Amino acid sequence: MMDWTKWLALPPLASAHGKDVDRMMLFIHLMMVVLFVGWFIYFVYVLWRFNQKRQPKADSTGARSHFSSYVEGTVAAVEIALLLGFAIPMWVKLNETRNLPKPEESTLVRITGEQFQWYFTYPGNDGKYGRQNIALVSASNPLGYDPDDENGKDDFTVVKEMHVPVGKPVLLRVTSKDVIHSFKAAALRFTLDAVPGVANTSTFTPTRPGRYMITCAQLCGVGHARMAGILYVDTPEQYAKWLAEKQAEKNKPTTPAPAPSPAPAT
Numbered sequence: 001m002m003d004w005t006k007w008l009a010l011p012p013l014a015s016a017h018g019k020d021v022d023r024m025m026l027f028i029h030l031m032m033v034v035l036f037v038g039w040f041i042y043f044v045y046v047l048w049r050f051n052q053k054r055q056p057k058a059d060s061t062g063a064r065s066h067f068s069s070y071v072e073g074t075v076a077a078v079e080i081a082l083l084l085g086f087a088i089p090m091w092v093k094l095n096e097t098r099n100l101p102k103p104e105e106s107t108l109v110r111i112t113g114e115q116f117q118w119y120f121t122y123p124g125n126d127g128k129y130g131r132q133n134i135a136l137v138s139a140s141n142p143l144g145y146d147p148d149d150e151n152g153k154d155d156f157t158v159v160k161e162m163h164v165p166v167g168k169p170v171l172l173r174v175t176s177k178d179v180i181h182s183f184k185a186a187a188l189r190f191t192l193d194a195v196p197g198v199a200n201t202s203t204f205t206p207t208r209p210g211r212y213m214i215t216c217a218q219l220c221g222v223g224h225a226r227m228a229g230i231l232y233v234d235t236p237e238q239y240a241k242w243l244a245e246k247q248a249e250k251n252k253p254t255t256p257a258p259a260p261s262p263a264p265a266t
């Protein structure tokens, strides 16, 4: 079957839920085409019917038949049908997106927006994040993670590039350090606002390995346009390799070794 959503010339689709988004956009565009063509035909008809030759004198009485009432009734009926048949199922669908996958079965990523870049924080092998404390925020600890928290020992943060494995739900928590940003990955048909003081959660499942553009979808200042990043949808092997690299970087001592800590449980 022909895939009509190709007509929209959107970026190649790379998420499981994206098909529904594309179908909705196609449907909205088709309805706009109907409205545009319909009104255009009516406009041309009015130019012809009421030009000076056919209608030399203004008619102050107006419509005498019930025709216009029938038209109005029909328009109202169509709108009610659209509301019941289109909008309400959409709201139900929207509600379904609030059913988040289990953290144990997902790739966890915390995304933090800042003028003008994205931070991506991963919980490491234990799947648990360390505590955050605003008093700890500094140039070397931009997100204020508590270095003494055991859960945070294997956490790591990267900027501008995000990696996720293909085929596994990604569970996101998106927030901002300063102004309102919006995390957007067009190929995944995914956008989620990053609001300071609010932790927005949502999910998507990437379906195609590749590199995709991340942008900020909320005008947030002079550097808004360069607040871009790259989303790498990796094969499970690539992702495991990347994770291992990041973990090794994290464990490399950069300062004199701190007091010995218990060996990480495996």
Ligand SMILES: [Cu+2]
Pocket: 113, 180, 181, 182, 216, 217, 218, 219, 220, 224, 227
């Ligand atoms: Cu922004």
